[in-house]
Amino acid sequence: MISFFSALLLLASQASATEVVCTLPWLGDIAHRIAPDAHITTLARGTDDPHFLSPTPALMARVSAADLYVENGLNLELWSERLLDSAGNPKIRPGQPGYVKATDNMVRLEIPTDLTRAKGDLHPEGNPHVWTDPLNAPVAADNIAAGLSRVDPANAANYTANAKAFRAKINEAMFGADLVGFMGGDLLARLAQSNKLDEFLASKGLTARLGGWAKKGASLKGKPIIFYHQSWAYFINRFGVKVVGFVEDRPGIPPTAAHRDELLGLIKANNVKVIEVTSFYDPKIPNLLGQQTGAKVAVVAGDVGGTPQATDYFAYIDSLLNAFTQ
Amino acid sequence: MPVLLALAGLGASLAHAADPPAPAPSTTSAAPPTTPPPADANARIAELEARLAAIEAAQAAEREAAFMREAEALAAPPGPPPPQAAARASFNAMNPGITAFGDLVGQVGVSPDGVMPGSTVYLRSLELELRADVDPFAKADAVIAFEQEAPPLDGGPSEGFGAEPEEAYLDLVALPWRLSARVGKFKVPFGIINRTHPHDLPWTDVPEALDLVGDEGYNDTGGTLAWLLPIGHAAVTFTAGAFGGEPFDPDGERAALTGLGRVEVFANAGNVDVGLGGSVLQDFGTGDPVSGADLTFRWRPNQRNSVVVLAEGVRGQDGSLGGYAALQVQPSRSIYVGFREDVLQDEDTFDLKHSLFLTYYTSEFLRVRIGGGYAPAAQQVDALAQLTFVWGSHPVEPWWVNR
Numbered sequence: 001m002i003s004f005f006s007a008l009l010l011l012a013s014q015a016s017a018t019e020v021v022c023t024l025p026w027l028g029d030i031a032h033r034i035a036p037d038a039h040i041t042t043l044a045r046g047t048d049d050p051h052f053l054s055p056t057p058a059l060m061a062r063v064s065a066a067d068l069y070v071e072n073g074l075n076l077e078l079w080s081e082r083l084l085d086s087a088g089n090p091k092i093r094p095g096q097p098g099y100v101k102a103t104d105n106m107v108r109l110e111i112p113t114d115l116t117r118a119k120g121d122l123h124p125e126g127n128p129h130v131w132t133d134p135l136n137a138p139v140a141a142d143n144i145a146a147g148l149s150r151v152d153p154a155n156a157a158n159y160t161a162n163a164k165a166f167r168a169k170i171n172e173a174m175f176g177a178d179l180v181g182f183m184g185g186d187l188l189a190r191l192a193q194s195n196k197l198d199e200f201l202a203s204k205g206l207t208a209r210l211g212g213w214a215k216k217g218a219s220l221k222g223k224p225i226i227f228y229h230q231s232w233a234y235f236i237n238r239f240g241v242k243v244v245g246f247v248e249d250r251p252g253i254p255p256t257a258a259h260r261d262e263l264l265g266l267i268k269a270n271n272v273k274v275i276e277v278t279s280f281y282d283p284k285i286p287n288l289l290g291q292q293t294g295a296k297v298a299v300v301a302g303d304v305g306g307t308p309q310a311t312d313y314f315a316y317i318d319s320l321l322n323a324f325t326q
Numbered sequence: 327m328p329v330l331l332a333l334a335g336l337g338a339s340l341a342h343a344a345d346p347p348a349p350a351p352s353t354t355s356a357a358p359p360t361t362p363p364p365a366d367a368n369a370r371i372a373e374l375e376a377r378l379a380a381i382e383a384a385q386a387a388e389r390e391a392a393f394m395r396e397a398e399a400l401a402a403p404p405g406p407p408p409p410q411a412a413a414r415a416s417f418n419a420m421n422p423g424i425t426a427f428g429d430l431v432g433q434v435g436v437s438p439d440g441v442m443p444g445s446t447v448y449l450r451s452l453e454l455e456l457r458a459d460v461d462p463f464a465k466a467d468a469v470i471a472f473e474q475e476a477p478p479l480d481g482g483p484s485e486g487f488g489a490e491p492e493e494a495y496l497d498l499v500a501l502p503w504r505l506s507a508r509v510g511k512f513k514v515p516f517g518i519i520n521r522t523h524p525h526d527l528p529w530t531d532v533p534e535a536l537d538l539v540g541d542e543g544y545n546d547t548g549g550t551l552a553w554l555l556p557i558g559h560a561a562v563t564f565t566a567g568a569f570g571g572e573p574f575d576p577d578g579e580r581a582a583l584t585g586l587g588r589v590e591v592f593a594n595a596g597n598v599d600v601g602l603g604g605s606v607l608q609d610f611g612t613g614d615p616v617s618g619a620d621l622t623f624r625w626r627p628n629q630r631n632s633v634v635v636l637a638e639g640v641r642g643q644d645g646s647l648g649g650y651a652a653l654q655v656q657p658s659r660s661i662y663v664g665f666r667e668d669v670l671q672d673e674d675t676f677d678l679k680h681s682l683f684l685t686y687y688t689s690e691f692l693r694v695r696i697g698g699g700y701a702p703a704a705q706q707v708d709a710l711a712q713l714t715f716v717w718g719s720h721p722v723e724p725w726w727v728n729r
Contacts, residue, residue, distance in 0.1 A: 063552055085465065088505040191401045194402040
């Protein structure tokens with residue numbers, strides 16, 4: 001009898017939990033950290049190419065039940081519009097309290113000045129793959145916390161506190177506990193965002209106190225890497241990787257034979273040791289280039305869950321750094 | 327400056343305090359007796375030490391503040407970044423998104439008499455699609471089609487181009503209770519292929535069973551209301567609609583509406599999507615319905631491999647039966663291979679057609695496809711080569727379309 005009532009109570013609590021639908025896995029992971037008691041649904045999997053998810057009725061059904069809808073935006077999830085239009089759920093449409101664009105208040109990179117398909121599949125508002133820079137994750141967390149506070153004001157203080165704790169955790173993971181304790185995580189993050197952190201720490205003799213992802217990624221500065229698709233702009237900007245070229249001819253355009261020859265030349269000329277391929281792309285051409293040049297092919301997660309190692313956002317960044325620093 | 331003055335004063339005091347004490351007057355004892363320093367000297371030392379500590383703390387604080395000021399001067403300012411790439415301050419920003427679809431076809435027919443005279447190249451269609459938000463509650467979409475009828479394979483003149491508003495409708499997108507509605511002229515959601523533009527189909531041609539729904543399908547003016555019912559990982563959609571009935575009464579001889587009913591069950595399990603649908607179009611003028619059932623199956627373990635099965639059966643107003651079953655396999659990111667079996671049966675005939683298709687995408691905007699079919703009854707082979715190109719703003723495609 002007790003277990004029956006327990007089950008009823010559990011069902012009741014689940015029924016009353018805030019329903020949060022996130023388009024991408026990294027957003028779902030952060031939403032879970034901000035609202036651990038909410039019911040979080042993620043539409044895309046880490047192994048999916050986020051550009052090409054199919055807006056199926058099953059996804060529409062999930063969106064129809066949402067109290068809060070969180071999307072990356074910047075024209076990445078073009079399928080999102082169809083879901084929102086067909087879900088019959090007006091409270092989560094753009095402009096409504098239940099809608100969150102996670103990339104609000106982020107500095108966008110690669111905003112095209114010349115918008116033409118001749119340059120491939122461009123994103124008019126800038127490169128949307130923001131989550132490869134860990135310092136963008138707290139901004140998304142703040143946006144999600146604000147959205148949660150709108151739809152569930154009774155728990156607003158918890159959401160704000162959880163977003164603050166997430167920011168602190170990211171800062172510590174990024175710079176190491178020692179330096180964060182000495183200078184404060186927010187100041188370090190802002191120094192990194194202005195690309196002055198290395199210079200400042202060196203001038204003060206503090207470089208040795210840098211820890212975390214920043215220390216691990218220090219070996220990536222100037223390291224020549226070939227990437228598959230133009231989805232790493234934010235990671236490259238944060239860790240100072242030298243981009244030698246892309247396997248795709250232009251974004252979304254498979255490589256021609258001439259382009260493959262060009263890449264072979266670039267790999268040899270720049271002594272490239274790593275060729276990146278995101279787990280949902282065909283590794284055939286990167287493998288071919290690797291075999292012909294001796295460069296290692298790093299199969300990396302495009303998002304949380306994209307590889308077995310990328311179990312959550314922190315493990316995702318760990319997995320990227322492990323792959324690129326090999 | 328006050329700090330420096332204080333330091334100078336403190337330094338002098340410390341130097342004085344550090345001076346050795348004056349020797350005590352000699353007594354009878356050889357060893358001088360130890361005498362405690364005067365009480366006021368101890369107090370003086372304590373006071374000076376406290377002052378030193380305070381000054382050192384102030385200096386440390388000042389150094390720390392200078393350090394932080396220097397860091398702050400280099401750091402990005404707190405708060406949101408300044409706006410980037412503001413929206414174009416132009417009335418053009420409010421204009422509809424425009425997409426153009428070109429569908430260029432080359433056809434070859436071979437009969438027992440040889441290459442058929444209608445083998446030629448022609449622009450099958452050019453469609454202009456205009457999309458925009460009307461207001462927070464509705465979106466409008468119009469498709470203006472310039473189409474050329476396929477030149478008859480057995481010869482004769484082509485009918486040339488015709489232009490018409492193929493679709494012009496309003497989607498009500500802010501309805502509550504999982505409802506959505508469409509009002510206007512559009513491809514009625516009967517089955518799979520009736521609601522799909524030919525260039526979105528995974529084949530070079532359109533199954534002839536579509537003619538059982540209406541001449542080249544049922545496209546009419548009216549409205550639909552759909553209700554989405556979630557059931558776990560499945561969803562059921564109920565759609566009801568009412569239309570003017572023009573395709574069933576092209577000459578306008580009677581006033582009778584056509585009703586639509588459709589139920590679609592969709593389920594997802596991991597990499598597998600399955601859809602099952604049933605549709606009825608009821609012409610209230612004659613009482614003869616058109617009915618159909620359809621199946622969609624897709625297995626897509628990743629973005630570069632997939633298997634799609636589409637099947638549909640239709641019973642026409644005159645009792646004729648028709649349908650198709652198709653299989654499509656995607657062996658790599660850009661290549662799709664397909665097979666389709668068509669069947670059409672009326673009182674006198676039973677026609678079969680076997681077709682094969684090969685598709686290659688250079689990007690999601692440019693596609694080359696070749697297809698060939700064999701109709702045993704007519705002993706006729708036909709082949710189509712198709713170039714489909716899309717330019718303009720990015721359209722959102724239905725889930726069963728290749729990309």
